[in-house]
Amino acid sequence: MTDPKIPVTEDELHAFVxxxxxxxxxxxxxxxxxxxxxxxARVRSWRTMASLLHARYDAVAAEPMPQRLELERLARQSQSxxxxxxxxxxxxLAFVAGGSVGWLARGASAAPSxxxxxxxxxxxxxxxxxxxxxxxxxxxxxxxxxxxQWLSKRVGYAVKAPDLDSSGLKLVGGRLLPGPDAPAxxxxxxxxxxxxxxxxxxxxxxxxxxxxxxxxxxxxxLFWADKGVGYVVSGLADKARLNxxxxxxxxxxxxxxx
Amino acid sequence: xxxxxxxxxxxxxxxxxxxxxxxxxxRDGVESLIPALRRYARALxxxxxxxxDLVQDTLVRALRSEKLFIGGDLRAWLYTILTNLNRNRRRSxxxxxxxxxxxxxxxxxxxxxxxxxxxxxxxxxxGDEQREVLLLVxxxxxxxxxxxxxxxxxIGTVMSRLARARSHVKAYLDGERxxxxxxx
Numbered sequence: 001m002t003d004p005k006i007p008v009t010e011d012e013l014h015a016f017v018x019x020x021x022x023x024x025x026x027x028x029x030x031x032x033x034x035x036x037x038x039x040x041a042r043v044r045s046w047r048t049m050a051s052l053l054h055a056r057y058d059a060v061a062a063e064p065m066p067q068r069l070e071l072e073r074l075a076r077q078s079q080s081x082x083x084x085x086x087x088x089x090x091x092x093l094a095f096v097a098g099g100s101v102g103w104l105a106r107g108a109s110a111a112p113s114x115x116x117x118x119x120x121x122x123x124x125x126x127x128x129x130x131x132x133x134x135x136x137x138x139x140x141x142x143x144x145x146x147x148x149q150w151l152s153k154r155v156g157y158a159v160k161a162p163d164l165d166s167s168g169l170k171l172v173g174g175r176l177l178p179g180p181d182a183p184a185x186x187x188x189x190x191x192x193x194x195x196x197x198x199x200x201x202x203x204x205x206x207x208x209x210x211x212x213x214x215x216x217x218x219x220x221x222l223f224w225a226d227k228g229v230g231y232v233v234s235g236l237a238d239k240a241r242l243n244x245x246x247x248x249x250x251x252x253x254x255x256x257x258x
Numbered sequence: 259x260x261x262x263x264x265x266x267x268x269x270x271x272x273x274x275x276x277x278x279x280x281x282x283x284x285r286d287g288v289e290s291l292i293p294a295l296r297r298y299a300r301a302l303x304x305x306x307x308x309x310x311d312l313v314q315d316t317l318v319r320a321l322r323s324e325k326l327f328i329g330g331d332l333r334a335w336l337y338t339i340l341t342n343l344n345r346n347r348r349r350s351x352x353x354x355x356x357x358x359x360x361x362x363x364x365x366x367x368x369x370x371x372x373x374x375x376x377x378x379x380x381x382x383x384x385g386d387e388q389r390e391v392l393l394l395v396x397x398x399x400x401x402x403x404x405x406x407x408x409x410x411x412x413i414g415t416v417m418s419r420l421a422r423a424r425s426h427v428k429a430y431l432d433g434e435r436x437x438x439x440x441x442x
Contacts, residue, residue, distance in 0.1 A: 069314055075321050
């Protein structure tokens with residue numbers, strides 16, 4: 001038996017709550033708590049905290065398992081990926097000299113969220129092309145019908161360049177880009193004062209997400225996925241302004257999607 | 259209350275020579291822990307997509323090391339992988355673009371009382387190490403010893419992190435505005 005007169009320490013109070021206290025000291029702590037209402041209240045608050053945590057997060061364990069977490073599937077993928085990594089690495093080796101190192105490194109380290117990679121690719125494209133004065137696009141905005149037809153064919157779903165006149169944005173034109181999972185359609189818009197926004201859209205592995213925001217340097221992007229198609233709207237990092245433009249685009253793509 | 263972690267077989271030992279059975283025992287063990295890992299990841303990252311990304315990466319990493327896993331506590335090992343992946347993620351986010359929820363009201367910076375005192379907001383105000391300890395002990399029921407191994411620190415450090423985390427969360431739930439971001 002320990003001496004009940006030895007004061008109970010802060011550590012012991014925690015250990016008591018967490019069942020880490022030696023059994024022979026428990027009775028001492030209980031006696032201590034009966035005599036020290038302040039400590040007793042704190043111990044109670046920790047227990048409440050634990051039940052709040054469980055109340056908030058236990059439901060997650062009961063949620064249906066997303067397919068991507070199925071172990072069988074992951075095991076199969078990791079087997080087939082072994083040779084793929086070799087093949088891809090060999091193919092890309094040729095590109096390394098050309099400055100694709102950053103891309104490669106990202107592919108290797110940021111596999112965690114393919115949809116984020118998607119947004120980052122779009123931001124890269126945005127940065128690359130908005131500064132272009134003479135060749136910002138492959139097909140100019142006055143050939144809208146041709147542009148849409150061409151890009152739809154390449155990305156594999158009906159792509160429309162949203163009409164953003166009401167937001168003061170004129171279509172500069174568009175181009176085809178390589179996307180993380182599939183070819184991407186890229187549209188550029190411009191205000192009268194020369195401020196540029198871009199829309200990047202491609203088939204995504206992610207089915208549907210909420211709208212999210214990413215910022216890099218002075219650029220910002222709002223991105224979301226809808227029925228397996230990803231959209232990224234990039235511009236200067238001004239959330240409110242981007243939001244207005246993205247909403248206008250979202251409203252128009254929604255009608256097209258299917 | 260679901261406590262999948264309790265159900266899981268916690269200790270694994272390789273017995274040489276029975277490859278197939280052990281492999282499936284390993285996978286069964288991992289599989290039974292997925293629900294608890296998702297719960298921990300969700301509380302850690304507070305975003306469903308990021309959380310499942312973390313779990314997916316943890317599983318991929320675990321499968322890759324399947325043949326290297328030579329016994330020990332499977333559960334603690336998976337929590338260790340997930341915790342480290344989350345730290346890597348946070349570190350790379352510090353260098354990379356900042357992702358935020360578009361409509362995040364950012365309670366730390368001045369949310370209103372009307373938003374209520376959601377425990378997840380209290381977690382958001384904690385530093386990484388404190389949040390890890392708090393969740394591993396209080397939500398996942400790991401022992402101080404296991405958490406010390408996961409974080410690679412002495413038990414005393416775990417206990418002081420836990421004490422500080424609890425006091426921050428308590429202050430938050432009691433209605434004090436988190437004046438300072440918890441320092442590790």
